[in-house]
Amino acid sequence: MKFAKVPMATIVRLSIYMRTLKEQMDCDVDVISSERLAKQCSVNPAQIRKDLAYFGDFGVRGVGYRVRDLVNQIRDILGLNRPWNLAMVGMGDLGSALVRHGNFIRHGYIFTAAFDIDPRKVGKMLPNGLVISHISELEDVVREREVHVGIIATPPGAAQSVANQLVLAGINGILNFAPVQIQVPDCCHIENVDFTIKLDSIAHHLSFGD
Amino acid sequence: MKFAKVPMATIVRLSIYMRTLKEQMDCDVDVISSERLAKQCSVNPAQIRKDLAYFGDFGVRGVGYRVRDLVNQIRDILGLNRPWNLAMVGMGDLGSALVRHGNFIRHGYIFTAAFDIDPRKVGKMLPNGLVISHISELEDVVREREVHVGIIATPPGAAQSVANQLVLAGINGILNFAPVQIQVPDCCHIENVDFTIKLDSIAHHLSFGD
DNA sequence: TGACTTTTGTGAATTTACTCACATACTTAT
DNA sequence: ATAAGTATGTGAGTAAATTCACAAAAGTCA
Numbered sequence: 001m002k003f004a005k006v007p008m009a010t011i012v013r014l015s016i017y018m019r020t021l022k023e024q025m026d027c028d029v030d031v032i033s034s035e036r037l038a039k040q041c042s043v044n045p046a047q048i049r050k051d052l053a054y055f056g057d058f059g060v061r062g063v064g065y066r067v068r069d070l071v072n073q074i075r076d077i078l079g080l081n082r083p084w085n086l087a088m089v090g091m092g093d094l095g096s097a098l099v100r101h102g103n104f105i106r107h108g109y110i111f112t113a114a115f116d117i118d119p120r121k122v123g124k125m126l127p128n129g130l131v132i133s134h135i136s137e138l139e140d141v142v143r144e145r146e147v148h149v150g151i152i153a154t155p156p157g158a159a160q161s162v163a164n165q166l167v168l169a170g171i172n173g174i175l176n177f178a179p180v181q182i183q184v185p186d187c188c189h190i191e192n193v194d195f196t197i198k199l200d201s202i203a204h205h206l207s208f209g210d
Numbered sequence: 211m212k213f214a215k216v217p218m219a220t221i222v223r224l225s226i227y228m229r230t231l232k233e234q235m236d237c238d239v240d241v242i243s244s245e246r247l248a249k250q251c252s253v254n255p256a257q258i259r260k261d262l263a264y265f266g267d268f269g270v271r272g273v274g275y276r277v278r279d280l281v282n283q284i285r286d287i288l289g290l291n292r293p294w295n296l297a298m299v300g301m302g303d304l305g306s307a308l309v310r311h312g313n314f315i316r317h318g319y320i321f322t323a324a325f326d327i328d329p330r331k332v333g334k335m336l337p338n339g340l341v342i343s344h345i346s347e348l349e350d351v352v353r354e355r356e357v358h359v360g361i362i363a364t365p366p367g368a369a370q371s372v373a374n375q376l377v378l379a380g381i382n383g384i385l386n387f388a389p390v391q392i393q394v395p396d397c398c399h400i401e402n403v404d405f406t407i408k409l410d411s412i413a414h415h416l417s418f419g420d
Numbered sequence: 421t422g423a424c425t426t427t428t429g430t431g432a433a434t435t436t437a438c439t440c441a442c443a444t445a446c447t448t449a450t
Numbered sequence: 451a452t453a454a455g456t457a458t459g460t461g462a463g464t465a466a467a468t469t470c471a472c473a474a475a476a477g478t479c480a
Contacts, residue, residue: 007437008411015410020391033457041391045457046439053459061458062446078410079417086409097307098405103389107406149412173412175405179313181230181251189415191408195308195385196317198401199296200225200288201218202359202383205399207289217467243427256430256469263429271428272476421480428475435468445458450451 010051011078016041017048018074024067033064080108087113087147087171089162090154091121091132094177098153099126112145117158135162142169149173156180163190220261221288226251227258228284235277243274290318297323297357297381299372300364301331301342304387308363309336322355327368345372352379359383366390373400 020040024032038045052058052070055077059065075081086109088095098104099111115135116122122134133141142150150166152159152174159178166174167188174190176182179197184190230250234242248255262268262280265287269275285291296319298305308314309321325345326332332344343351352360360376362369362384369388376384377398384400386392389407394400 005436009437011411011414012407015407016391018410019389019407023390035457042393044439046441046460047437049457049459050438057459059458060446061444062448062456064457078414080410080413084409084413084416093307093310097303100303103406104409107409109406109409148416149409173416175408175412177405179229180233181226183252189412191412193403193405193408195387195403196313196319197222197225197229198385198403199294199314199317199319199359200228200290201221202385202399202401203290203294204221204288206294206358206383215466219467245427254469255427256471257467259427259429260468267429269428270476271474272426272478274427423478423480425478426476428473430473431471433468433470436466438463438465440463441461443458443460445456447454447456449454 006054010054013041013043013047013051014074014078017051018071018078021067021071021074025071029067031064032067032070034059037065084109084149085112085145085147086110086149086151087115087138087142087145087166088151088153089115089135089138089166090152090158090178091116091118092153092155095151095153096126098151098177099128099130109149113141113147115141117154135165138162138165139169142166142171147171149175151175151177152182153177163188216264220264223251223253223257223261224284224288227261228281228288231277231281231284235281239277241274242277242280244269247275294319294358295322295356296320296359296361297325297348297352297355297376298361298363299325299345299348299376300362300368300388301326301328302363302365305361305363306336308361308387309338309340319359323351323357325351327364345375348372348375349379352376352381357381359385361385361387362392363387 034045034048038048058070058073088099088111091114099114111130114130114132115138116132117135121132125131150171152162154162156178159180160182163174163182163184167184172188176190176192179194182190244255244258248258268280268283298309298321301324309324321340324340324342325348326342327345331342334342360381362372364372366388369390370392373384373392373394377394382398386400386402389404
């Protein structure tokens with residue numbers, strides 16, 4: 001195992017590898033080569049081997065990688081071998097859809113809180129049993145329910161203020177769906193999910209080729 | 211204006227610059243320096259100047275950039291000076307929320323079609339007047355309504371098949387919300403929106419610091 | 421007009437990331 | 451036991467992206 005600085009891009013790719021490996025597991029594939037995995041993930045085989053080499057020797061020469069073992073290794077590398085509690089802030093169309101979306105559960109993430117500023121929504125129970133809290137209670141509820149990651153799905157204008165409150169409540173990880181650039185202190189890691197930016201890339205591509 | 215190869219990352223940043231510049235316009239800011247814009251976008255000022263320099267000289271030395279002009283310039287660079295028609299495939303929770311979401315409209319994108327495989331959903335009219343079509347009609351409807359970009363919000367298992375149909379219908383741009391790696395021919399540009407991957411990055415970060 | 425301030429545009433330096441190519445190690449078959 | 455066949459792990463080479471640092475250009479004010 002080495003201790004060189006790991007590129008951020010490697011971490012992202014590890015997630016992709018894990019997802020693809022899980023699919024393979026479902027198809028009863030026991031062992032996979034970097035070449036085959038690479039094809040499925042649309043990356044270079046050497047890239048995969050190098051990405052994994054940052055963290056140890058997980059393969060068997062002449063054979064490949066044992067799928068189940070590698071999934072577990074990557075799970076450990078990413079820190080997914082423990083529960084992570086999420087809080088959704090902003091229960092509009094998008095926020096509600098995301099909370100209901102099975103994808104978070106499937107990957108081991110659990111919503112333990114949901115907030116909205118609209119008093120009419122507060123108190124309502126979601127299909128998963130979660131009750132919506134008012135945003136004024138954010139700090140208390142976040143601490144009480146040990147929320148690790150805050151998800152922002154508010155209108156753009158409210159996003160920065162919500163982020164501030166989350167940071168104040170001790171949150172160090174934010175997933176932001178609001179289409180604004182949010183400023184957070186260094187202690188807090190923020191990731192943006194911004195589909196209009198992705199659409200813009202597509203528009204550019206359609207307009208001007210590569 | 212130069213003709214060097216433009217990094218993909220530059221295109222993504224241009225979207226971010228444009229969004230931030232629009233916010234500034236709303237605050238009646240006429241002129242902005244690369245330094246100030248950089249701070250708001252959390253990038254290096256030289257990065258901004260270099261990104262813009264790929265496409266021309268848009269600034270005034272000693273002054274900065276005229277906000278309104280720069281927004282227009284970036285709009286042209288990204289190919290957003292024309293309408294783009296979208297089709298949503300998969301009208302579950304997420305797909306429905308996205309179609310209702312104001313963010314696409316605000317950026318000039320228009321949904322001209324929506325598809326689902328569930329016969330009970332077909333024929334229903336959405337708030338914006340759009341009627342859901344059955345996925346079997348995808349090719350015809352896509353051509354008829356001149357859809358430019360297909361958005362996939364189906365369950366993972368259906369995503370690849372939907373992508374194939376979209377490509378067959380002549381679509382060259384896909385925005386994929388399904389958490390699977392989709393293979394498309396080179397003629398088609400695909401962007402993935404994958405929030406569990408982003409969450410994994412956050413989990414890693416929370417577990418192991420930087 | 422000319423000195424001073426500001427901020428762009430950009431070549432050069434640096435940092436970061438990716439790919440190649442091959443020695444190494446493991447399996448299988450004879 | 452040995453040779454043949456595969457696929458990993460990695461040093462070296464390549465490519466790409468970012469940041470630095472400063473000359474050039476525009477504005478301001480005496």
